[in-house]
Amino acid sequence: MKMKTLLLGLVSGLLLTACGAPSPEEEAAEPLGATEQAVCEGWAAGGRQCTWKCTGTESKWSGWAGVAYGHCEATATSACGRSPAAVCWSR
Numbered sequence: 001m002k003m004k005t006l007l008l009g010l011v012s013g014l015l016l017t018a019c020g021a022p023s024p025e026e027e028a029a030e031p032l033g034a035t036e037q038a039v040c041e042g043w044a045a046g047g048r049q050c051t052w053k054c055t056g057t058e059s060k061w062s063g064w065a066g067v068a069y070g071h072c073e074a075t076a077t078s079a080c081g082r083s084p085a086a087v088c089w090s091r
Helices: 002-018 024-029 072-080
Strands: 049-053 062-065 086-090
Touching (some): 049 072, 062 072
Antiparallel strands (some): 049 062
């Protein structure tokens, strides 16, 4: 029974990796902020558009211009319906 469970887990992991799911090492290698640095400039650097990703697996950023300073996180949380994976100011 344990060998069957082990093989099922191994095969499932291989299939997920083959289908494009990131391996645990890839997920831990670079935090979201480091890989998406080109998008996030910050308020001090002139970013005036509140930009966010609802999940770390999304490839698309969403955002709104005209959000007041200090309200970006709340705006992103409202748009996502939960705490977003990443929030920043961009141009």
